[in-house]
Each structure stands twice: as C-alpha cells, then as structure tokens.
Amino acid sequence: MAGAKATKAKVRLGDLVFSKSATAAGTLILITLAAVAFFLFIQALPAFLPEADFHSKADNPLEYVAPFIFGTIYGSLIALVIATPLAIGIALFISHFANRRFAQTLGYLVDLLAAIPSVVYGLWGILVLAPFLNPTYVWLNENLGWIPLFEGQVSATGRTMLTVAVVLAIMILPIMAALIREVFLQTPRLHEEAALALGATRWEMIRMAVLPFGRPGIISAMMLGLGRALGETMAVALVLSPSSIISFALLTSTNPNTIAANIALQFPESGGDYRSLLVGTGLILFFITMVINMFARYIISRRAEFSGAN
Amino acid sequence: MTTVSSALKASSSLPRWFNPAAIIAAFGIALAFDTLAGANDPESGINLLAVGFGGFILYTLTTYIASRSVEGSRKATDRMVTALVTTAFLIAVIPLVSLSYTVVANGLARLDVDFFTMSMRSVVGEGGGALHAIVGTLELTGIATLISVPIGLMTAIYLVEYGRGKLARAVTFFVDVMTGIPSIVAGLFAFTLFLVVFGPAGAINGLAGAVSLAVLMTPVVVRATEEMLKIVPNELREASYALGVPKWLTIVKVVLPTALAGIATGVIIAIARVIGETAPLLLAAGFTASMNYNPLSDKMMTLPVFVYTSYANQGVDAQAYIDRAWAGALTLMLIVMVLNLGARIISRVFSPKG
Amino acid sequence: MSKRIDLESLNVYYGDFLAVEDVNMVIEPKAITAFIGPSGCGKSTLIRTLNRMHEVIPGARVEGHLRMDGEDIYAADVDPVKVRRQVGMVFQRPNPFPTMSIKENVLSGYRLNNNKMSKSDADELTERALKGANLWKEVKDRLDRPGSSLSGGQQQRLCIARAIAVEPDVILMDEPTSALDPISTAAIEDLAVELKEKFTVVIVTHNMQQASRISDMTAFFNIAGTGMPGKLIEYDKTEKIFSNPSQQQTEDYVSGRFG
Numbered sequence: 038m039a040g041a042k043a044t045k046a047k048v049r050l051g052d053l054v055f056s057k058s059a060t061a062a063g064t065l066i067l068i069t070l071a072a073v074a075f076f077l078f079i080q081a082l083p084a085f086l087p088e089a090d091f092h093s094k095a096d097n098p099l100e101y102v103a104p105f106i107f108g109t110i111y112g113s114l115i116a117l118v119i120a121t122p123l124a125i126g127i128a129l130f131i132s133h134f135a136n137r138r139f140a141q142t143l144g145y146l147v148d149l150l151a152a153i154p155s156v157v158y159g160l161w162g163i164l165v166l167a168p169f170l171n172p173t174y175v176w177l178n179e180n181l182g183w184i185p186l187f188e189g190q191v192s193a194t195g196r197t198m199l200t201v202a203v204v205l206a207i208m209i210l211p212i213m214a215a216l217i218r219e220v221f222l223q224t225p226r227l228h229e230e231a232a233l234a235l236g237a238t239r240w241e242m243i244r245m246a247v248l249p250f251g252r253p254g255i256i257s258a259m260m261l262g263l264g265r266a267l268g269e270t271m272a273v274a275l276v277l278s279p280s281s282i283i284s285f286a287l288l289t290s291t292n293p294n295t296i297a298a299n300i301a302l303q304f305p306e307s308g309g310d311y312r313s314l315l316v317g318t319g320l321i322l323f324f325i326t327m328v329i330n331m332f333a334r335y336i337i338s339r340r341a342e343f344s345g346a347n
Numbered sequence: 348m349t350t351v352s353s354a355l356k357a358s359s360s361l362p363r364w365f366n367p368a369a370i371i372a373a374f375g376i377a378l379a380f381d382t383l384a385g386a387n388d389p390e391s392g393i394n395l396l397a398v399g400f401g402g403f404i405l406y407t408l409t410t411y412i413a414s415r416s417v418e419g420s421r422k423a424t425d426r427m428v429t430a431l432v433t434t435a436f437l438i439a440v441i442p443l444v445s446l447s448y449t450v451v452a453n454g455l456a457r458l459d460v461d462f463f464t465m466s467m468r469s470v471v472g473e474g475g476g477a478l479h480a481i482v483g484t485l486e487l488t489g490i491a492t493l494i495s496v497p498i499g500l501m502t503a504i505y506l507v508e509y510g511r512g513k514l515a516r517a518v519t520f521f522v523d524v525m526t527g528i529p530s531i532v533a534g535l536f537a538f539t540l541f542l543v544v545f546g547p548a549g550a551i552n553g554l555a556g557a558v559s560l561a562v563l564m565t566p567v568v569v570r571a572t573e574e575m576l577k578i579v580p581n582e583l584r585e586a587s588y589a590l591g592v593p594k595w596l597t598i599v600k601v602v603l604p605t606a607l608a609g610i611a612t613g614v615i616i617a618i619a620r621v622i623g624e625t626a627p628l629l630l631a632a633g634f635t636a637s638m639n640y641n642p643l644s645d646k647m648m649t650l651p652v653f654v655y656t657s658y659a660n661q662g663v664d665a666q667a668y669i670d671r672a673w674a675g676a677l678t679l680m681l682i683v684m685v686l687n688l689g690a691r692i693i694s695r696v697f698s699p700k701g
Numbered sequence: 702m703s704k705r706i707d708l709e710s711l712n713v714y715y716g717d718f719l720a721v722e723d724v725n726m727v728i729e730p731k732a733i734t735a736f737i738g739p740s741g742c743g744k745s746t747l748i749r750t751l752n753r754m755h756e757v758i759p760g761a762r763v764e765g766h767l768r769m770d771g772e773d774i775y776a777a778d779v780d781p782v783k784v785r786r787q788v789g790m791v792f793q794r795p796n797p798f799p800t801m802s803i804k805e806n807v808l809s810g811y812r813l814n815n816n817k818m819s820k821s822d823a824d825e826l827t828e829r830a831l832k833g834a835n836l837w838k839e840v841k842d843r844l845d846r847p848g849s850s851l852s853g854g855q856q857q858r859l860c861i862a863r864a865i866a867v868e869p870d871v872i873l874m875d876e877p878t879s880a881l882d883p884i885s886t887a888a889i890e891d892l893a894v895e896l897k898e899k900f901t902v903v904i905v906t907h908n909m910q911q912a913s914r915i916s917d918m919t920a921f922f923n924i925a926g927t928g929m930p931g932k933l934i935e936y937d938k939t940e941k942i943f944s945n946p947s948q949q950q951t952e953d954y955v956s957g958r959f960g
C-alpha cells in the first residue's frame with residue numbers, strides 16, 4: 038500500500054451523491070405534504086369566491102360544510118368513547134393477563150383487524166352489523182328514549198350514527214391497542230416488581246405502576262385513533278344513511294354525514310364549483326386531522342424525551 | 348416454633364371449578380331470560396347482544412360477590428378486572444370472526460372461473476367478473492410500490508444514517524403526521540395535482556390513482572425501514588469503516604443487506620395496507636366496467652372500488668351485484684391475508700442470525 | 702510492513718468536551734503497545750484516533766499531529782477512508798458480517814470496496830489470512846458457512862483475519878478479549894504476539910496480566926475525576942511499568958490499589 042496522500046478530494050463522489058439523494062428523499066416528504074395543502078387550496082379556491090355557482094346543491098360553502106364537520110367529529114368521538122376502554126382492556130389483557138406464550142399470537146389476531154380493507158368493513162357493517170344491532174336500538178329507543186341521544190324515530194335499517202361509530206371503533210381498535218400495549222410493556226420492571234413486593238394484587242400493581250406510566254401513551258393512542266376515525270371514508274359511506282343536518286340523535290335514519298363519506302358519495306358525479314367545494318371540504322378535513330395527529334405526535338415525542346433510557 | 352403465624356397462612360380462596368361454573372350459569376340464565384321475554388313475541392329471535400351483555404353482568408356480579416365474601420375485597424376487585432379485560436379482548440375477536448365468516452360464506456357463491464377471466468363490459472345482471480379490477484389493482488399497487496419504495500428507503504437512510512438537526516427532526520415529525528393523512532385526502536391530492544398539470548382530460552387515470560396510493564404508502568415504508576435500519580448493530584458499520592469502506596458502500600453493502608428481510612417485510616405490509624384502499628382510487632382512478640391496461644390514460648377499475656360500486660350501484664338483478672361485491676371482498680381479503688402471511692414468513696425465515 | 706506512529710500534543714474532543722489531553726508518544730513498529738488505565742480514562746477514545754474512526758461519531762474531532770512514518774494522517778488533504786485501509790481494527794465484541802460466509806467475511810475488505818479479484822487469488826488470500834489468524838485448520842472445511850456460526854473466540858479470530866487480509870501496516874485491538882472465555886483469550890494473545898512480526902500492534906486492555914504478558918511497551922492513562930480529560934501518565938517498557946514505575950499513580954494502579 039502506498040502513502041496516504043492518494044486523493045485530494047475530502048468527500049468522495051459516491052458519498053456525496055448518496056447523501057444528497059437521501060437528503061432529497063427526506064425533503065421530498067416535506068414537499069409532498071406542502072403540495073397536498075397547496076393543490077387542494079388552489080382547487081378549492083373557486084368555491085369560496087362570491088360568484089361561485091353550486092347548481093342548487095349548496096348555497097353557502099360554510100353552511101354546506103357545517104353539518105359534515107359536525108358529523109365527522111361527532112361520529113369519531115363516539116367511536117373513541119367506545120374504543121378507548123376496549124383498547125386499554127385488550128392492551129392489558131395481552132401485556133399482563135394472557136399467558137406469555139400466547140400473548141404474541143393474540144396480539145397478531147388483533148392486528149389482523151387492521152389488515153381488513155375498509156370497504157369490507159362497510160359491507161359487513163351494512164349487511165351484518167346493522168341488522169344485528171337494530172333490535173337493541175328499538176329497545177333503547179322504547180326504554181331509554183328520554184335520553185336525547187336515543188330519541189326520535191328509530192331507523193328501520195340500523196344504518197345509524199351509532200352503527201357507524203361501532204364500525205369505526207372496531208377499525209381504530211387495533212392501532213390503539215397496539216400502541217397502548219407497546220407503552221404498557223415498557224413499564225419499568227422495577228416498578229412492577231416493587232408493587233408486587235409490597236403485596237399488591239395484579240390489578241393493584243397495574244393501577245400503581247402500569248397505568249400511571251402508560252397515561253401519555255393512552256392519550257396519544259386516543260389522538261391517533263381519533264385521527265383515523267375522522268378520515269375513514271368507505272365504511273361510513275356504505276353504512277350511514279346520510280343527511281345534511283346537525284343532530285345528536287344516534288338511532289334515527291337522518292344522520293349528519295361525514296366530510297370524507299360525503300366526498301366519496303358526491304365527487305364522482307360532481308363538476309365545476311361544486312367539485313371545488315368538495316375539494317374545500319377535503320382541505321378542512323386535512324387540517325383537522327393534521328392538528329390532531331400533530332398533537333398526538335407531540336405528546337409521544339415529549340414522552341420519549343422524558344423517559345430518556347427508552 | 349412449629350405453628351405458622353396466621354399472617355402467613357394462605358388465605359382461603361374460591362374453588363377452581365367456580366369460574367367455569369359461574370360462566371355457564373350466568374350465560375344460561377341470561378339465555379333463559381331472553382327466550383322467556385321473547386316468548387310472547389314469536390317473531391323475534393334470540394337477541395345475542397342482550398344475552399351476552401346480561402350474562403357478562405351476571406357473571407361479573409356473582410364472581411365479585413362470591414369472591415368478596417370468601418377472599419376479601421382486594422381479590423374480588425382483581426377478579427372483576429380480569430373479567431373486564433378478558434371481555435374486552437373477546438369483544439375485539441368477535442367482529443374478526445363474524446367478518447371472516449360473512450365474507451367467506453357470501454363470497455364463495457361467485458368465486459368462479461368467470462370472476463377471474465371476465466370484465467364487466469356489457470354485463471347486465473348475472474355473470475361477468477372482476478378481471479379488469481384485479482389487473483387494475485395489481486398495476487396500480489405495483490406502480491405505487493415503485494414510487495414509494497425508493498423514496499421511502501432513501502428517506503429512512505437519511506433519517507438513520509445522515510439526518511441531524513432541524514431538517515431531520517422535521518422529516519421524522521412529518522413522516523409521522525403523513526401516516527395520518529386521510530386516504531380520501533390523498534385521492535383529492537392526486538386528482539387536483541393531475542388536474543392542474545394535465546388538465547381535465549388527464550386528471551383521472553391509473554397513474555393518478557397510483558400517486559395517491561404512493562402518498563399513503565411512503566410513510567409506512569419509511570417507518571418500517573427506519574426501524575429495521577436502527578436495529579442493525581453499529582458494530583457492523585464500524586467494522587466496515589475500519590476496513591476502509593466509504594460510508595455509502597457501507598450502507599449499500601453492509602447495512603441494507605443486514606436489514607433486508609425486515610425491510611421486505613415492511614414493504615409487503617405497506618402493500619397490504621394500500622391494496623385495500625378504496626376512497627382515493629374512487630376519486631383519482633375512477634371506475635369503469637371495461638378492461639384498461641394503460642395506467643396513463645382513461646379510468647381504471649380496481650378491486651376495492653369494484654366491491655364498492657357493485658354494492659352501491661346495483662342493477663336490475665340486485666343479488667347478482669351483491670354476490671359480485673362479496674366475491675370481490677373475499678378476493679381482496681385473500682390477497683391481504685396472503686401478503687400478511689408472506690411478510691411473517693419472510694421475517695421468520697430471513698431474520699438476521701447472530 | 703509496519704509503521705512507527707508519532708503522537709504529538711494530541712487533544713481529542715467529543716464536541717466541546719475534551720476527552721483526552723495532550724498526548725505525546727511514539728508507538729514503535731514490530732512491537733505490541735498496550736494502553737491500560739481505569740474505565741473512562743480515554744484509552745479506547747485514543748486508539749480510535751489512530752485510524753480516524755473517532756470522527757465517525759458526530760461532533761468528535763482531534764487537534765494536534767499524528768504521523769505514521771512521518772506522514773500526518775490528520776493533514777487536510779488526507780482521505781480518512783484510505784487511512785483506515787492501512788490501519789486494521791479489531792473491536793471489543795466480535796462483529797463478523799452476519800449476511801456473509803466465513804470466506805466472504807475474510808474478503809470483505811476487498812469486496813465491499815468493489816475490488817474484483819480472480820477466484821484463485823481469492824482462495825489464496827482467504828487461506829493466507831485465515832492461517833495468519835490461526836483459524837485455517839478449524840474452518841477450512843466450512844468456508845461457506847455463515848461467520849456467525851462460529852464460537853465467540855473463533856469469530857474474533859475471523860475478525861482479525863478480515864483485518865489482516867487487506868494487508869494493513871498497523872493493527873488496533875480495542876479490548877479484543879473482554880467478551881471471550883480464558884481459552885479463546887489465550888489463542889488471541891498468542892496470535893497478537895505472532896502478529897507483531899509483521900505489524901505495529903496496539904492493544905487496549907482492562908486486563909493488566911494481559912498487558913504484562915504480551916506487550917513490549919505499556920502506556921498508562923488516568924483521569925483526575927469524572928468530566929476531566931484523560932491523560933497519558935506514564936509510557937515506558939512494559940517491564941519497567943510493572944516492576945518499577947516512575948509515577949506513584951502508575952504504581953497504585955498496577956499494584957491493584959484502584960481501578
């Protein structure tokens with residue numbers, strides 16, 4: 038081998054090309070996100086000009102979108118109310134209750150729920166779940182109709198907001214359960230053993246060591262689940278019997294539609310300013326989910342900094 | 348000292364047979380009640396939801412009371428929580444079972460040769476198939492993979508091997524945010540992008556659909572690849588550097604091969620995730636009854652959209668359309684399951700040794 | 702080939718943190734030089750500056766001069782990658798490439814750099830390097846098995862074979878036996894003694910017996926306290942360091958009074 042002064046170049050061409058293309062790819066991700074906002078914005082713009090003409094499908098953009106924003110958030114929140122306790126239960130079951138040997142398989146089983154395409158959920162929701170739940174809706178309406186949520190003329194098909202929320206809850210369960218499980222499994226063993234050494238039962242140990250440690254994880258899982266539910270399209274489009282109203286009633290056949298489902302239903306037949314309006318509603322959905330997701334990620338990243346070692 | 352102090356004696360506990368017995372009794376009673384309640388109304392069948400709920404409440408209460416009187420309140424609470432947590436898990440499994448059963452039972456009717464060899468061109472009522480949709484799905488997913496794997500791979504390499512400072516933190520953060528983009532927004536994006544660039548005639552086609560899928564797929568590929576690159580031991584990189592191998596060759600020839608199985612698994616899972624996407628394709632690729640092999644022009648059918656439109660736009664012989672929808676759903680589920688299984692096998696068999 | 706290494710007022714930094722301060726020493730060719738000292742004294746940091754591996758860590762840098770046969774390897778126009786081709790390194794834990802066979806591991810220094818070589822050359826080099834690492838007899842019938850199929854001690858000798866296959870001038874060993882059992886350790890120590898016939902060998906070790914058994918020269922490093930830089934306390938013939946050191950700290954350390 039000759040002397041060390043073989044090349045003058047401090048940076049090799051290969052290294053330069055490779056690192057630059059890696060950086061470019063990373064930057065492309067940022068550009069894509071910006072492009073999503075940009076292209077949606079310029080296409081939505083005509084709908085918000087005074088001379089916009091929606092051919093009697095809508096009068097005022099904001100009045101048009103209001104019920105859909107309500108429906109999107111309302112349906113997702115109910116889904117979240119159903120899914121959160123279940124997800125925590127599933128996560129606990131797999132991380133602390135189930136037999137160690139089966140835990141991984143059981144986790145895989147729950148993950149399978151995430152692999153099912155949403156259009157299949159939609160078919161199942163409309164043809165199996167809705168008829169299955171409907172007798173219960175009738176019962177709820179007859180006996181608990183004084184609660185505003187259950188009031189009104191009960192739907193004959195079961196294609197109600199509550200069914201949609203149940204389907205959404207099932208769809209967001211796996212991601213929530215997986216994330217919460219992950220956090221629970223990270224509970225420092227020392228804390229758990231300390232609790233057990235004090236003579237705590239399994240539940241007391243979970244309450245003392247696991248749940249406090251996992252709280253940020255639960256919150257961020259809720260946010261991610263919410264983000265998923267807000268954007269879910271096909272299951273809602275298939276299951277819900279949609280209207281353009283703002284109503285809290287869960288069991289009737291007039292339900293506020295969601296932004297995403299409304300776009301899917303209306304877009305193929307739309308044109309002109311009305312299409313722009315639909316794009317505009319998509320932009321609103323994009324921003325809502327962005328905010329929720331950023332909040333969720335913020336919580337996770339803050340936690341990652343706190344725990345240091347992990 | 349031969350006597351055991353009372354503090355150390357095992358406290359009395361419920362017999363082992365108690366748990367199964369309580370479960371059987373609780374659900375038996377709930378079933379009986381439901382049958383009795385329905386007796387004066389012969390129309391109504393058994394309401395499984397009511398039986399399940401009633402049985403669960405009965406079981407939990409009985410166990411709690413029995414355990415509290417024999418084992419004390421702390422053990423009783425523990426048992427109650429165990430019941431709750433197990434139930435939560437079972438509740439998640441029920442839809443999985445029901446869904447799989449429904450799809451298989453309804454899908455088999457039309458899972459015939461025609462389904463895989465014919466398109467829906469000039470088919471009204473019975474017959475026809477989803478070949479055009481299957482071809483479309485394969486083409487679009489393939490193109491989306493070709494777009495998102497290089498970008499995702501290089502982004503992950505950037506994050507793990509090069510990224511420092513503000514840009515890297517921004518990319519990490521926004522990759523996470525990007526995983527949360529609603530699929531319909533991805534579809535709107537591809538549509539508007541193609542509308543602006545190619546005009547109304549070129550807005551809806553296979554390529555636009557593929558772009559929308561790539562937007563959804565890339566962050567998944569980045570995340571999976573990043574995880575895999577991170578677990579490649581730093582010692583291997585150092586060994587390579589110490590041999591006088593430049594950084595980029597170290598990444599290409601040492602780091603990537605070591606992580607290859609994991610990356611392949613991640614890519615397949617990402618494919619499985621987007622192959623069932625309906626909403627973005629409905630907007631960006633449209634739908635058609637005819638075969639279209641060319642992703643660069645005209646609308647292209649895909650399997651999820653086929654399922655949706657078959658159900659949503661039923662023709663005269665409604666059952667034929669519903670049957671086709673289920674057969675499409677079954678095909679889609681099979682593809683997704685095969686992909687997931689394949690991913691698992693790859694990660695099992697090729698996971699790095701040592 | 703074997704080169705003399707001159708360290709002249711060398712300061713080693715991690716960012717703003719000065720890890721090793723003002724080292725001046727001459728590492729002799731065809732000899733084993735051992736770096737000893739308590740944990741955190743900077744001996745591993747220092748050995749990684751000898752092949753410019755130190756700067757792989759972000760923010761890490763070096764001040765001062767480090768000459769190999771008179772040539773400053775930290776000069777502005779020197780390519781660190783080329784330096785590493787002349788200085789082989791063996792790490793604390795055996796790290797054969799898990800995706801490669803035993804033979805591919807030996808040839809990795811060439812193959813990873815896209816250098817083509819004929820099959821007969823490759824076979825010859827494999828045999829020579831494995832013989833040089835005292836591993837040939839044990840693995841000659843299974844050269845195509847994965848490198849990770851070997852025992853820990855064999856893996857470490859495979860890593861040595863990999864390092865000497867590229868025909869370096871210097872071999873650095875960073876606690877090469879700390880993860881090995883006593884029998885494998887003895888094999889590595891024997892090998893190190895053989896290697897000094899051809900190479901400059903520098904070894905970092907926690908094990909003072911090891912240093913006294915195999916090294917010709919010994920450098921003792923110490924730190925005044927956590928957060929303080931490591932310093933070269935004494936550097937001399939191994940016999941002198943272990944029998945009659947001139948510094949009190951060295952005496953305390955080699956006699957087992959601390960560290």
